[in-house]
Amino acid sequence: MTPTLQVFLIISATLFSIGLLAVLSRRHAIFILIGIEIMLAAANLNFIAFWRFGPQPQPPTGVMIALFSIAIAAAEAAVGLAMVIAVYRHYHTTNVDQLDQLRG
Amino acid sequence: MNSAAFIVTAIFTVAAALAAATLRNLMHAALSFAAAFVGIAALFFLLGAEFVGLALVFIYIGAVAVLVVFTILLTRRDVGKDRGFNWGGATVAVAVFACLTWSILKTQSLAIGAPHIATLTVKRIGAALMTTYVWPLQCVGILLTAALIGALILVMEERR
Numbered sequence: 555m556t557p558t559l560q561v562f563l564i565i566s567a568t569l570f571s572i573g574l575l576a577v578l579s580r581r582h583a584i585f586i587l588i589g590i591e592i593m594l595a596a597a598n599l600n601f602i603a604f605w606r607f608g609p610q611p612q613p614p615t616g617v618m619i620a621l622f623s624i625a626i627a628a629a630e631a632a633v634g635l636a637m638v639i640a641v642y643r644h645y646h647t648t649n650v651d652q653l654d655q656l657r658g
Numbered sequence: 659m660n661s662a663a664f665i666v667t668a669i670f671t672v673a674a675a676l677a678a679a680t681l682r683n684l685m686h687a688a689l690s691f692a693a694a695f696v697g698i699a700a701l702f703f704l705l706g707a708e709f710v711g712l713a714l715v716f717i718y719i720g721a722v723a724v725l726v727v728f729t730i731l732l733t734r735r736d737v738g739k740d741r742g743f744n745w746g747g748a749t750v751a752v753a754v755f756a757c758l759t760w761s762i763l764k765t766q767s768l769a770i771g772a773p774h775i776a777t778l779t780v781k782r783i784g785a786a787l788m789t790t791y792v793w794p795l796q797c798v799g800i801l802l803t804a805a806l807i808g809a810l811i812l813v814m815e816e817r818r
Contacts, residue, residue, distance in 0.1 A: 556661055556771055556772070557661060557664050558768070558769050558770060558771055559768050559769070559770055559772075560762055560763065560768045560769050561664075561668075562701075562705070563762045563768060564759055564762055564763075565668050565671070565672065565701070567755060567758035567759055567762060568672050568675075568755065569671070569672065569675055569694075569698075570754070570755075570758070571751045571752070571754050571755035571758070572672070572675045572676055572678075572679045572751070573675075573679070574747075574750065574751045574754055575679050575680075575747060575748055575751035576678070576679035576680075577747075578744065578746070578747025578748075578750055578751060579679075579744040579745075579746075579747030579748055579751070580679075580744075581744075582684065584684065584688075584726060584729055584730060584733075585679075585684075585687065587726070588678055588679070588687065588688070588691050588726065589679060591691070591718070591722065592675055592678065592679070592691075592694065595694075595695065595698050595714075595718075598698075598710070598714075599698060599701060599702075602702055602705050602707045602710060603705060605707070606705045606706055606707070606772055606775075607770055607771075607772055607773070609773070613786070614778055614782060614783060614786055616707075617707050617709070617710055617778060617783060618783075618786060618787070618790075618791050618794075620707070620710050621709075621710060621713060621783075621787075622791075622794055622798055624710070624713055624714060624717055624718075625717075625798045625801070625802060626798070626801065627722075628717050628718075628721065628722060628802075629801055629802050629804075629805035630805075631722045631725060631726075632725065632805055632806070632809045633805050633808055633809050633812070635725050635726065635728075635729045635809075636808070636809035636810075636812040636813045637812055638729055638733065639729060639732055639733065639812075639813050640812045640813055642732070642733040648733050
């Protein structure tokens with residue numbers, strides 16, 4: 555049996571759910587960033603799979619979108635980790651539950 | 659596409675991602691995160707997108723994983739205070755997974771095999787980047803510069 559498009563989409567859905575699990579259930583800011591990165595990688599896997607299994611895979615459209623998406627994810631990770639360090643400097647915690655100064 | 663290699667890679671990727679999302683020790687989770695990206699890059703290789711797989715290895719394992727480890731070390735005093743699991747989040751994640759899987763399995767037009775295509779060479783990717791996608795490429799360059807400056811300003815010492 556060679557893998558079909560469905561199998562790749564299910565793996566991508568699994569990775570997305572794992573990323574969502576990390577974002578929703580962990581309280582540490584770095585874990586939340588790791589979850590977001592896993593979700594973005596699942597989206598990239600979808601782009602590549604749809605490009606590979608599409609009816610006209612000659613122009614490398616999916617590959618291009620995945621490349622740009624990786625670049626944007628890298629920028630997001632850099633800014634997010636800088637924000638974690640800045641927050642840690644101010645509050646001496648990275649637990650997102652304790653960052654409630656703006657709560658009314 | 660080799661199905662045995664595919665099954666091994668898929669199981670490895672999902673297991674590493676699950677470990678990254680659930681391990682208590684931050685450092686172990688960061689290393690599992692790097693392992694998960696090795697698996698995703700291998701899936702890209704199996705799909706015939708070798709260049710994207712290599713870019714993923716360079717960017718995520720070479721840069722982002724190292725950044726994560728540095729951030730963990732810089733915020734070390736807080737490590738180990740990550741209290742238990744939030745079961746509400748787990749329920750939402752399982753519900754999302756069930757909905758996605760159900761809709762993927764329901765859609766009959768997705769059960770197709772891969773057509774034979776010519777190998778995607780780096781030369782073709784470079785030509786496309788320099789012709790069709792030259793404006794997005796410049797915009798990504800500006801975005802990365804802005805992100806670099808923004809990250810520097812965020813972590814700079816404040817003067818009062």
